[in-house]
Amino acid sequence: xxxxxxxxxxxxxxxxxxxxxxxxxxxxxxxxxxxxxxxxxxxxxxxxxxxxxxxxxxxxxxxxxxxxxxxxxxxxxxxxxxxxxxxxxxxxxxxxxxxxxxxxxxxxxxxxxxxxxxxxxxxxxxxxxxxxxxxxxxxxxxxxxxxxxxxxxxxxxxxxxxxxxxxxxxxxxxxxxxxxxxxxxxxxxxxxxxxxxxxxxxxxxxxxxxxxxxxxxxxxxxxxxxxxxxxxxxxxxxxxxxxxxxxxxxxxxxxxxxxxxxxxxxxxxxxxxxxxxxxxxxxxxxxxxxxxxxxxxxxxxxxxxxxxxxxxxxxxxxxxxxxxxxxxxxxxxxxxxxxxxxxxxxxxxxxxxxxxxxxxxxxxxxxxxxxxxxxxxxxxxxxxxxxxxxxxxxxxxxxxxxxxxxxxxxxxxxxxxxxxxxxxxxxxxxxxxxxxxxxxxxxxxxxxxxxxxxxxxxxxxxxxxxxxxxxxxxxxxxxxxxxxxxxxxxxxxxxxxxxxxxxxxxxxxxxxxxxxxxxxxxxxxxxxxxxxxxxxxxxxxxxxxxxxxxxxxxxxxxxxxxxxxxxxxxxxxxxxxxxxxxxxxxxxxxxxxxxxxxxxxxxxxxxxxxxxxxxxxxxxxxxxxxxxxxxxxxxxxxxxxxxxxxxxxxxxxxxxxxxxxxxxxxxxxxxxxxxxxxxxxxxxxxxxxxxxxxxxxxxxxxxxxxxxxxxxxxxxxxxxxxxxxxxxxxxxxxxxxxxxxxxxxxxxxxxxxxxxxxxxxxxxxxxxxxxxxxxxxxxxxxxxxxxxxxxxxxxxxxxxxxxxxxxxxxxxxxxxxxxxxxxxxxxxxxxxxxxxxxxxxxxxxxxxxxxxxxxxxxxxxxxxxxxxxxxxxxxxxxxxxxxxxxxxxxxxxxxxxxxxxxxxxxxxxx
Numbered sequence: 001x002x003x004x005x006x007x008x009x010x011x012x013x014x015x016x017x018x019x020x021x022x023x024x025x026x027x028x029x030x031x032x033x034x035x036x037x038x039x040x041x042x043x044x045x046x047x048x049x050x051x052x053x054x055x056x057x058x059x060x061x062x063x064x065x066x067x068x069x070x071x072x073x074x075x076x077x078x079x080x081x082x083x084x085x086x087x088x089x090x091x092x093x094x095x096x097x098x099x100x101x102x103x104x105x106x107x108x109x110x111x112x113x114x115x116x117x118x119x120x121x122x123x124x125x126x127x128x129x130x131x132x133x134x135x136x137x138x139x140x141x142x143x144x145x146x147x148x149x150x151x152x153x154x155x156x157x158x159x160x161x162x163x164x165x166x167x168x169x170x171x172x173x174x175x176x177x178x179x180x181x182x183x184x185x186x187x188x189x190x191x192x193x194x195x196x197x198x199x200x201x202x203x204x205x206x207x208x209x210x211x212x213x214x215x216x217x218x219x220x221x222x223x224x225x226x227x228x229x230x231x232x233x234x235x236x237x238x239x240x241x242x243x244x245x246x247x248x249x250x251x252x253x254x255x256x257x258x259x260x261x262x263x264x265x266x267x268x269x270x271x272x273x274x275x276x277x278x279x280x281x282x283x284x285x286x287x288x289x290x291x292x293x294x295x296x297x298x299x300x301x302x303x304x305x306x307x308x309x310x311x312x313x314x315x316x317x318x319x320x321x322x323x324x325x326x327x328x329x330x331x332x333x334x335x336x337x338x339x340x341x342x343x344x345x346x347x348x349x350x351x352x353x354x355x356x357x358x359x360x361x362x363x364x365x366x367x368x369x370x371x372x373x374x375x376x377x378x379x380x381x382x383x384x385x386x387x388x389x390x391x392x393x394x395x396x397x398x399x400x401x402x403x404x405x406x407x408x409x410x411x412x413x414x415x416x417x418x419x420x421x422x423x424x425x426x427x428x429x430x431x432x433x434x435x436x437x438x439x440x441x442x443x444x445x446x447x448x449x450x451x452x453x454x455x456x457x458x459x460x461x462x463x464x465x466x467x468x469x470x471x472x473x474x475x476x477x478x479x480x481x482x483x484x485x486x487x488x489x490x491x492x493x494x495x496x497x498x499x500x501x502x503x504x505x506x507x508x509x510x511x512x513x514x515x516x517x518x519x520x521x522x523x524x525x526x527x528x529x530x531x532x533x534x535x536x537x538x539x540x541x542x543x544x545x546x547x548x549x550x551x552x553x554x555x556x557x558x559x560x561x562x563x564x565x566x567x568x569x570x571x572x573x574x575x576x577x578x579x580x581x582x583x584x585x586x587x588x589x590x591x592x593x594x595x596x597x598x599x600x601x602x603x604x605x606x607x608x609x610x611x612x613x614x615x616x617x618x619x620x621x622x623x624x625x626x627x628x629x630x631x632x633x634x635x636x637x638x639x640x641x642x643x644x645x646x647x648x649x650x651x652x653x654x655x656x657x658x659x660x661x662x663x664x665x666x667x668x669x670x671x672x673x674x675x676x677x678x679x680x681x682x683x684x685x686x687x688x689x690x691x692x693x694x695x696x697x698x699x700x701x702x703x704x705x706x707x708x709x710x711x712x713x714x715x716x717x718x719x720x721x722x723x724x725x726x727x728x729x730x731x732x733x734x735x736x737x738x739x740x741x742x743x744x745x746x747x748x749x750x751x752x753x754x755x756x757x758x759x760x761x762x763x764x765x766x767x768x769x770x771x772x773x774x775x776x777x778x779x780x781x782x783x784x785x786x787x788x789x790x791x792x793x794x795x796x797x798x799x800x801x802x803x804x805x806x807x808x809x810x811x812x813x814x815x816x817x818x819x820x821x822x823x824x825x826x827x828x829x830x831x832x833x834x835x836x837x838x839x840x841x842x843x844x845x846x847x848x849x850x851x852x853x854x855x856x857x858x859x860x861x862x863x864x865x866x867x868x869x870x871x872x873x874x875x876x877x878x879x880x881x882x883x884x885x886x887x888x889x890x891x892x893x894x895x896x897x898x899x900x901x902x903x904x905x906x907x908x909x910x
Contacts, residue, residue, distance in 0.1 A: 137421055137422070137423065138421060138422045139203065139419050139420075139421055140202070140217075140400065140419075140420045140421060140422065140424075141200050141201060141202040141203075141217060141419075141420050142200070142201040142202075142410065142417045142418070142419050142420075143198055143199070143200060143417060143418055143419075143420065144198065144199040144200075144201065144410070144413060144415055144416075144417050145196060145197060145198050145199045145267075145415075146196055146198060146418075147194075147196045149405070149407050149416075149418065152402050152405065152418065153402050153403065153405060154402065155219065155270075155401075155402045156219075156220065156397075156399055156400070156401055156402070156426065156428060156445060156447065157217040157218070157219070157399050157400040157401075157402070157420060157424075158217070158218060158219065158220055158248070158249065158397060158399045159215055159217065159249065159398055159399040159400070160172065160215075160249055160397070160398040160399070161174070161245070161247035161248070161249055161395050161396070161397050161398075161430065162247075162395060162396045162397075162398075163247070163296055163297060163299070163395050163396075164299060165299065165300060165301065165365075165381070165384065165385065165396070166301060167301050167363045167364070167365075168358070168363070168364055169364070170381070170396045172245070172247065173296075174245040174246045174247045174249070175245065175246050176243055176244065176245045176246070176251075177243065177244065178241060178242065178243055179223065179242045179243055179244035179250070180227075180242070181225055181226060181227035181228070181229075181242055182224045182225060182226055182227060183226075183227050184226060184227065184228075187224075187226065187269065191269065194272075195269045195270055195271060195272060196269065197226070197267050197268075197269050198267065198268055198269060198270075199265060199266075199267050200216070200217065200265065200266055200267070200268060201263050201264070201265045201413070201417075202214075202216065202217075202263070202264050202265070203261070203262075203263055203264075204232065204254075204256075204261065204262050204263070204264050205261045206259055206261055207234075207254070207256040207258075207259055207260075207261075207262065208256070208259060209256060209257060209258065209259055210255060210256070211239065211253055211254070211255050212253070212254050212255070212256060213251055213252070213253050214251065214252055214254065214264075215249075215250070215251055216250055216251070216252050216266070217399070217400065217420070218248075218250045218268055218270070219268070219269075219270025219271075220248070220270065220273065220430070220445040221248060221271065221273075221442075221443065221445070222248060222271070223242075223244055223248060223250040223268070224268055224269050224270065224271075225242055225250065225252075225266055225267075225268045226266065226267040226268060226269075229265075229266045229267035229268075230252065230254070230264065230265070230266040231264070231265050231266070232254065232256075232262045232263065232264040232265070233258075233260070233262045234256045234257050234258035234260060234262060235254060235255070235256060235257075235262075235264075236255040236256070236257060239253070239254070239255035240252065240253065240254055240255070241253040247395060247430075252266075273444070273445060274444070276332075276336075279332050279433060279444055280330065280332045280333065282433075282435045283330035283331050283332040283333070283433045283434070283435065283441075284330055284331065284434050284435065284436060284437060284441075285327075285328070285329070285330055285331065285434075286330075286331040286334060286390065286391040286392045286393075286434070287391060288434040288436070288437050288438070288439050288441075289331070289391070289392075289393055289432055289434050289439060289441070290434075290439035293393045293432050293439075294391075294393060296393075297388070297393035297394060297395060297432065298388045298391065298393060299388065300385060300388055300389065304388065304389050307385075307389075308389065310363075311363055311365070311366040311369070313366055313369035313370040314363075314365060314366050314369045314385065316369070317341075317345075317369050317386070318386065318389055320341070320345075321337065321338060321341055321386060321390070322390075324337050324341065325337050325338075325390060330433075331392055331431070331432075331433045331434060331441075332431075332433055332444075334387070334390050334391075334392055335383075335387055335392055335394075335431050335446060338383055338386045338387055338390070338392075339383060339446075339448050339449070341386075342379055342382060342383060342386075342448060342450075343379075343448070343449065343450060345372060346368070346372045346373065346374065346378075346379065346382075346450075347372065347373050348373065348374065348375060348450055349373055349374075349375070354373055355373060355374070355375070356371065364378065364381060365378075365381050365382050365385045368381070368382050369382065375450075376425075376426055376427040376450060377427045379427070379448045379450040380396055380397070380427035380428055380429055380448055381396060381427075383429050383446075383448045384396050384429050387429070387431060392431055392432075393431060393432035394429050394430065394431045394432075394446075395429065395430045395431075395443075396427065396429060397427060397428050397429060397430055397445075398426075398427055399425075399426060399427075399428075400420050400424040400425060400426055401424050401426040402418075402420065402424065403424065404423075405418040405419070405420070405424075406418060406419075427448075428445065428446060428447045428448060429446045429447075429448065430443050430444065430445055430446060431443070431444060431446045432444075458482055458483070458484045458487065458489070458537065458540075458541045459482070459483050459484070459541070460480055460481065460482045460483075460494075460535060460537055460541045460542060460543045461480070461481050461483075461543055462478065462479070462480045462481075462533065462534075462535040462543045462544060462545045463478075463479050463481075463545055464476045464477065464478050464479075464520075464533065464545050464547055465477045465479075466547065467545070467546065467547060467548060468547070468548045468550060469522050469547060469548065469549045469550060470550050471550075471551075472522055472523055472524050472526065472549065472551065472585070473521070473522060473523040473524065474522050475519055475520065475521050475522065476519075476520045476522065476547055477517055477518075477519060477520070478496055478505070478517065478518050478519075478520050478533055478535065478545065479515055479516070479517040480494045480496070480508075480510075480515070480516050480517070480535035480537075480543070481513070481514050481515050482494070482510055482514040482515075482516075482537060482541065483514055484514075489510055489512075489513070489514030490510050490511055490512045490513075490514065491509060491510065492509065492510040492514070492516070492537055493507055493508075493509055493510075493516075493537070494507065494508055494509075494510060494516040494535050494536065494537055495507050495535070495536050495537075496508075496518045496520075496533065496534070496535050496536075497533070497534045497536070498520075498531050498532070498533055499531075499532040499533070499534050499544070500527075500529075500530065500531045500532050501526075501527070501531070505518055505520055505533070506518045516535070520533065520547070522547075522549060524585050524586050525586055525588075526549055526586075527549070527583045527586065527588040527589075527590055528549050528550065528551040528552070528553055528583045528585070528590065528662060529548070529549060529553075529590055529592075529593070529650055529659065529662070530546050530547070530548050530549075530650055530652065530657055530659065531546065531547045531548075531549060532544055532545075532546055532652065533545050533546070533547060546657075548659055550659070550661060550662060551583065551585060551662070552583075552584050552585065552662075552664070553581060553582075553583060553584070553590060553593075553646060553662050553663070553664050554581070554582050554583075554584045554664055555579065555580075555581050555595065555644050555645070555646050555664050555665060555666035556579050556580055556581075556582070556666055556667065557577070557578075557579040557642065557643065557644045557666040557667050557668070557669055558578050558579045558580070559576065559577070559578035559579070559669075560575055560576070560577060560642050560669045560670070560671055561575065561576045561578075562575055562576075563575075563669075563670055563671055563672065564671070564672040564673075564674060565631055565671070565672070565673050565674070566674045566675060567631065567633070567635075567637065567673060567674070567675045567766050567767070572630070573630060573631040573633070573766075574628050574629060574630045574631060575628070575629060575631070575671060576626070576627070576628050576629075577597055577617065577625070577626075577627055577628075577629055577642065577644070578624070578625065578626045579595070579624070579625055579644050579666060580619065580622075580623045580624045580625065581593040581595065581619050581623050581625070581646055582623055588623075589619070589622050589623020589624070590619060590623050591619050591620060591621050591622070591623050592618060592619060592650045592651050592652060593618065593619045593623070593646055593649075593650055593651075594616050594617075594618050594646070594647070594649040594650065594651050594656065595616060595617050595618070595619065595625050595644045595645065595646055596615060596616045596644070596645045596646075596647060597611075597612050597615060597616065597617065597629060597642060597643075597644055597645075598611075598642070598643045598644075598645055599611035599612065599635070599640050599641075599642055599671070600640060600641045600642075600643065600668070601638065601639070601640060601641075602638075602639040602640055602641050602670065603641075608635050608640065610632055610634075611631065611632050611635050612629035612630065612631060612632065613629065613630045613632060614627070614629065615629075617629075617644075618651045625644070631673070633766045633767060634767065635673060636673070636767060637673045637674050637675045638672075638673055639670070639672050639673075640670070640671045640672070640673060641668040641669065641670055641671065642668065642669050642670075642671050643665055643666055643667070643668045644665070644666040645663070645664075645665045645666070646662075646663055646664055646665075647660070647663050648660040648661065648662045648663045675766070675767075675768065678708075678709045678710075679706055679707070679708060679721075679763055679764075679765055679768050679769065679770040680706065680707040680709065680770065681704075681705070681706050681761075681762065681763045681770035681771065681772045682704070682705040682706075682707075682772070683702055683703075683704055683705075683748075683761065683772050683773075683774050684696075684702050684703055684774075685703070685705070686772075687772070688770055688771060688772035688887070691758070691772070691773040691887065691889045691891070692758075692773070692775060692891065692893070693774075693775070694774050694775070695774075695775050695777045695895070696750055696774050696775065696776060696777065697750070697776075697777060697778075698750050698751070698752070698754065698776060698778060698813060699749075699750060699751070700749075700750045701747050701748070701749050701750070702747070702748045702749075702750065702774060703745055703746075703747060703748075704723050704733065704745060704746050704747070704748050704761060704763070705743060705744070705745045706721045706723070706738075706743070706744050706745075706763035706765070706770070707738075707741075707742045707743050707744075708721070708738050708742040708744070708765055709742055714742075715738075715740070715741050715742030715743075716738060716742050717737075717738050717739055717740045717741075717742060718737055718738060719737065719738045719744075719765055720735055720736075720737060720765070721735060721736055721737070721738055721744035721763055721764070721765050722734075722735045722763070722764045722765075723735065723746050723748070723761065723762070723763050723764075724761065724762050724763075724764065725748075725759070725760075725761055726760040726761060726762055726771065726885070726886065727754075727755065727758075727759045727760045727761075728753060728754075733746060733748055733761070734746035734747075744763075748761070750774075750776060752813055752814045753814070753817075754776050754817075755776065755811045755814075755817040755818075755819065756776050756777075756778040756779065756780045756811045756812065756813075756817075756819065756896065757775060757776060757780070757819055757822075757880055757891070757893060757896055758773045758774075758775050758880060758882060758889070758891050758893075759773060759774055759775075759776060760772075760773055760882070760885055760886070760887060761773075761774070762886070762887075769886075771885075771886050771887035772887070773887065773889070775891075775893060777895055777896070778811070778812060778813065778896070779812060779895075779896055779897070779898045780809050780810060780811055780812055780819045780822075780876065780896065780898060781809065781810055781811070781812045781815070781898070782807060782808075782809050782824070782874050782876060782898060782899070782900040783807055783808050783809070783810065783815075783900075784805070784806075784807045784874065784900060784902060784903075785806045785807045785808065786804075786805070786806045786807075787803065787804055787805030787806055787807070787872075787902060787904075788803040788804070788805055788872060788902065788904065788906045789803060789804045789805075790803060791803075791904055791905070791906060791907060792906075792907040792909065793860075793861065793906070793907075793908055793909070794908075794909045794910075795861050795862070795863050795864075795865045795867070795908055795909065795910060796863055796910065798909075799909075801860055801861075802842065802858050802859060802860045803858070803859055803906060804856070804857065804858045804859075805826070805855075805856075805857050805859075805872070805874075805902070806854075806855070806856045806857075807854075807855055807874065808849070808852070808853045808854045808855065809822050809824065809849055809853045809855075809876060810853050818849070818851070818852045818853025818854070819849065819853050819876075819880065820849065820850070820851045820852070820853055820880075821848055821849060821850075821851070821880055821881045821882060821884070822848070822849050822853065822876055822879065822880050822881075823846045823847065823848050823849075823876070823877065823879040823880070823881065824846065824847055824849065824855055824874055824875065824876050825845075825846045825847070825874075825875045825877070826839060826841075826857065826859065826872060826873070826874060826875075827872070827873040827874075827875055827899075828861075828870050828871075828872065828906075829870060829871040829872075829873060830866070830868055830869070830870045830871065835865070835866070835870065838861050838862045838864070838865040839859050839860075839861060839862075840859060840860040840861060840862060841857065841858075841859050842857075842858040842859065842860065843857060843858065846879070848881055861908055865908055866908075867908050867909055867910045868907070868908065869905045869906070869907050870905060870906045870907075870908060871901060871902070871905055871906075872901070872902040872905070872906055873899055873900070873901050873902070874899060874900050874901075874902075875897075875898075875899045876896070876897060876898050876899070877892075877894070877897050878891070878892055878893035878894045878895065878896040878897045879891065879892050879893075880893065
């Protein structure tokens with residue numbers, strides 16, 4: 001379970017915690033609606049998919065692009081307009097957890113950040129039940145060129161599809177590949193005019209320059225996106241690529257040359273789906289489903305039988321269904337009996353108090369079966385689980401419905417349109433229906449159709465004639481506007497509150513236009529920073545605006561304790577940082593201010609980057625900051641100074657709100673970082689001061705041992721020790737904790753990745769390391785690539801007077817491993833007599849190979865060399881020069897000696 005979910009759900013569910021989750025969901029939706037990241041996060045998959053079905057098509061992964069982070073006043077103002085922030089004050093959601101979560105989202109490598117029951121189909125009903133239905137008005141896309149609005153009301157817009165149920169969510173194992181756009185010629189010759197060719201307009205608020213991957217809505221069963229129809233300002237059309245998963249979800253790769261927000265359009269169509277009667281008349285029993293489909297889409301963790309035995313409430317409902325479902329029922333009939341059973345025996349929450357999501361560690365379907373109340377995702381998950389238990393292959397789908405769509409005229413496009421919004425978020429299923437006894441059949445879209453009761457009679461907006469107060473005193477006019485399609489809006493009492501300070505600003509009665517206003521008098525007693533102003537009619541109708549009061553701010557650092565950290569002792573490497581932020585005009589403390597803790601080398605402005613974790617602290621209700629910060633193990637010993645910087649960011653209910661014109665730094669306080677730890681390192685019991693031992697064989701297992709001994713404290717226990725293979729490029733071998741005597745050990749297998757000769761390993765604790773060698777006792781191979789070139793030279797200068805040889809020396813077991821920095825010599829032989837003294841090398845001699853084990857040598861001969869044919873031999877005498885290594889040593893290993901002869905003789909002429 002993610003830290004976020006654990007914080008919100010770990011102590012039980014209540015209204016405020018539901019609001020907190022909703023706030024997280026909406027901020028993420030607002031930021032990432034256009035990107036792959038958005039659907040990866042909310043749907044729990046590894047990347048987002050849009051719609052349409054065709055299992056045979058291939059797919060290719062697209063490069064994920066970091067989405068921009070739209071933190072500005074208008075953006076957060078828009079967000080806050082959806083929430084009663086006073087209800088959130090007691091959530092106690094850890095700020096750093098939320099920021100880390102958003103950061104993970106931005107790197108494009110989201111893992112399983114799980115909102116559990118609060119998936120796409122769950123969030124919006126809860127928001128509506130809370131009176132936050134306005135959050136659902138955020139627009140996803142618009143649809144044009146439809147023949148009839150009524151015919152569009154039952155359309156489901158597919159985004160993601162999942163096959164693997166894990167007990168607390170759904171995951172997709174679908175493969176992906178590039179997919180062809182559909183040609184206009186084929187459409188007009190085969191389909192036109194029915195089905196109609198729809199135009200989709202989708203906002204892309206802040207694209208990255210370069211490739212952007214984005215999910216697009218399409219229709220079941222196949223994504224028919226028209227060739228050449230994708231258009232947007234600043235788009236490089238040649239780079240537009242369409243992708244499809246094997247579950248027929250669709251992604252576009254678009255390349256933009258500007259990060260300006262645009263509207264992207266494309267054209268597509270969907271096929272007419274078969275009616276229920278047509279499906280039912282052709283369906284056969286689920287037992288005829290092909291085995292390759294059963295193997296993938298009849299999964300429950302770990303097996304269906306064990307799942308039923310582990311989940312008694314699920315099994316009870318299974319037995320009830322078993323009494324209803326007949327062995328002769330076809331697949332479609334079985335699915336409909338499960339659907340009808342769920343809609344008859346289960347309900348959706350009518351109020352927020354009615355809904356409790358599954359506690360941590362409890363299977364979500366089992367919890368739904370126990371409580372008999374849930375939202376769209378619960379109904380769809382339960383349907384898939386029951387259908388699988390009865391042999392019906394099924395998949396879980398996330399997307400949007402078209403319920404309550406409203407038509408209006410789009411002046412920009414000059415035609416009618418309707419909008420799909422977040423209030424249309426929805427979940428359903430897809431099932432495989434075999435049509436004959438051979439198993440031939442088709443996947444069909446299957447809507448469980450849980451009925452929901454949502455909404456409210458009024459909506460309210462709030463605005464200020466001044467969003468920024470540059471100097472105090474000043475006055476702002478706050479106006480709330482109540483609207484309703486059914487009820488009168490005059491004579492309603494609206495209460496205004498400064499949520500930041502808790503100050504009651506007064507009340508006003510709405511006029512005939514639903515407007516109520518108050519004057520907000522701002523003087524020097526009002527603290528600098530953002531003030532969240534709430535206008536509230538009742539518990540379901542309220543909204544907010546933000547007024548920024550500008551001015552100076554001050555930061556005082558009061559405590560750094562301890563002032564000295566020994567990074568090699570047995571204590572935690574952390575220190576307590578205390579101080580406060582205040583308004584120098586009135587002395588009022590500033591709450592919710594984010595303070596960044598900076599570490600400087602003493603007496604300089606040279607910063608040690610990322611010195612602490614966490615690197616920032618948020619002031620509490622009293623404007624104080626007080627936090628233990630862990631020292632990054634990469635920070636070396638030395639004398640330092642700590643400073644606390646306020647860079648203009650407030651954390652409002654867990655989310656950053658910047659006013660960058662307001663910033664300041666604190667005083668500095670000293671922090672000394674020391675070390676007094678020795679790391680002893682042994683390979684098979686041999687200490688590091690004996691580099692030529694141990695002498696080992698391949699496939700042997702070595703014991704690597706490190707011992708931590710403090711000058712002051714003696715052996716150090718419970719310290720993490722990491723062992724690395726330097727020779728292989730600092731590959732981590734393993735790690736262990738030191739025992740009571742300071743020892744930590746791991747095993748090391750001498751495999752084919754080890755090179756003949758010396759291999760350097762090391763142990764590390766913190767920043768301290770110790771190195772040692774073992775020698776793999778195997779003779780290497782000398783490989784002659786060319787030479788001698790030329791094969792005839794003249795000793796007196798007539799013609800060529802020098803010859804060249806090229807080769808390499810490498811491990812005999814693994815020829816990809818060079819014997820680096822090894823010394824080789826050339827022997828000149830004639831009739832068994834050594835004439836090497838006549839050689840005149842042009843390079844330093846003996847010659848040392850480079851890091852890749854290569855050599856390229858040129859020789860001449862003395863003028864008195866006897867003429868004739870000579871045999872050449874290359875010799876490696878076991879000398880390896882590793883003086884450039886962290887543990888410098890010049891090896892002489894006679895057991896590794898080897899030689900090789902040239903196949904061609906060298907002729908020396910007089």
